Amino acid sequence: SLLSASLLGIKFANPLLNASGVHCRYTDELDALAASAAGSLITKSCTLLEREGNPEPRYAATALGSINSMGLPNQGYAYYLDYARRHNYATKPLFFSVAGLSLEDNLTMMAAVRDAYIPAIVELNLSCPNVPGKPQIAYDFEAMDRMLAAVSAEYALPFGVKMPPYFDIAHFDAAAAILNKYPLVAFVTCINSIGNALVIDIENESVVIKPKDGFGGIGGDYVLPTALANVNAFYRRCPDKQVIGCGGVRSGEQVFMHLLAGASLVQVGTALHEDSPRIFARLNRELSAIMERKGYRSIEALRGKLKTL
Numbered sequence: 515s516l517l518s519a520s521l522l523g524i525k526f527a528n529p530l531l532n533a534s535g536v537h538c539r540y541t542d543e544l545d546a547l548a549a550s551a552a553g554s555l556i557t558k559s560c561t562l563l564e565r566e567g568n569p570e571p572r573y574a575a576t577a578l579g580s581i582n583s584m585g586l587p588n589q590g591y592a593y594y595l596d597y598a599r600r601h602n603y604a605t606k607p608l609f610f611s612v613a614g615l616s617l618e619d620n621l622t623m624m625a626a627v628r629d630a631y632i633p634a635i636v637e638l639n640l641s642c643p644n645v646p647g648k649p650q651i652a653y654d655f656e657a658m659d660r661m662l663a664a665v666s667a668e669y670a671l672p673f674g675v676k677m678p679p680y681f682d683i684a685h686f687d688a689a690a691a692i693l694n695k696y697p698l699v700a701f702v703t704c705i706n707s708i709g710n711a712l713v714i715d716i717e718n719e720s721v722v723i724k725p726k727d728g729f730g731g732i733g734g735d736y737v738l739p740t741a742l743a744n745v746n747a748f749y750r751r752c753p754d755k756q757v758i759g760c761g762g763v764r765s766g767e768q769v770f771m772h773l774l775a776g777a778s779l780v781q782v783g784t785a786l787h788e789d790s791p792r793i794f795a796r797l798n799r800e801l802s803a804i805m806e807r808k809g810y811r812s813i814e815a816l817r818g819k820l821k822t823l
């Protein structure tokens with residue numbers, strides 16, 4: 515149909531899903547996404563063992579988006595693996611986000627997903643900005659190279675990576691060159707939050723979240739141009755991979771922009787957090803209306819068709 519999408523040869527009724535971390539820590543949240551108009555869903559990035567995460571307040575919404583320093587709170591990978599075993603894949607695909615605190619933990623968790631023989635799609639999170647003492651992997655190119663070499667060898671199935679934003683052409687080139695060494699990295703999700711920003715409340719003359727002196731990853735309207743640039747940069751540099759767009763989506767127009775930039779699927783974070791899974795029905799309606807107005811009969815007809823001047 516009009517909104518049909520595909521990734522790794524798997525069919526999606528529409529390109530929309532949640533961004534990992536939003537509305538996906540607990541099974542009731544995941545069930546609500548499964549029952550929503552989203553074309554697929556993804557679990558909260560998980561670690562080997564359950565984690566409480568950082569002290570609260572650790573999320574705040576602003577007029578232009580959000581800031582968070584959650585600290586990787588999650589129920590542990592076994593909880594999400596159990597959910598992934600019970601998911602009905604005939605209804606919609608499920609993504610499984612992994613964010614181990616070490617290479618060994620990532621290998622253990624991904625081996626468990628591999629050995630579960632379920633069609634869950636793994637998104638390896640290389641970009642969590644909020645675990646004190648754990649600099650994010652994707653900003654350390656040698657560490658990312660080592661991680662992908664070991665994970666590719668162990669998992670031995672196609673998987674994706676969740677990338678942070680980059681801000682320098684040389685960094686797009688270097689990061690893409692590493693990803694292109696690994697054919698099993700079948701998709702690249704751009705972007706994670708822009709890390710370590712600072713939101714100030716002038717009434718209280720204070721930061722708005724408790725962890726890390728108020729420093730946290732931002733999402734929402736703040737990040738849209740950076741998200742689109744990263745989607746298009748990796749779309750251009752990784753012709754053998756697909757790209758999932760994430761960042762700044764709150765209406766059909768931003769979904770359309772991500773698709774033009776080259777995205778195959780589009781994730782929604784801040785706007786989903788501030789609304790509810792009902793947002794997916796609205797976004798699908800708005801995207802359909804834009805496509806019909808412009809005479810597009812499929813997403814493939816517009817994907818990656820961004821014009822330059």
Ligand SMILES: O=C(O)c1[nH]c(=O)[nH]c(=O)c1I
Nearest residue numbers: 583584585586642644707731
């Ligand atoms: O603080 C978090 O839990 C978190 N927050 C983000 O904004 N991105 C991430 O990948 C993670 I793992």
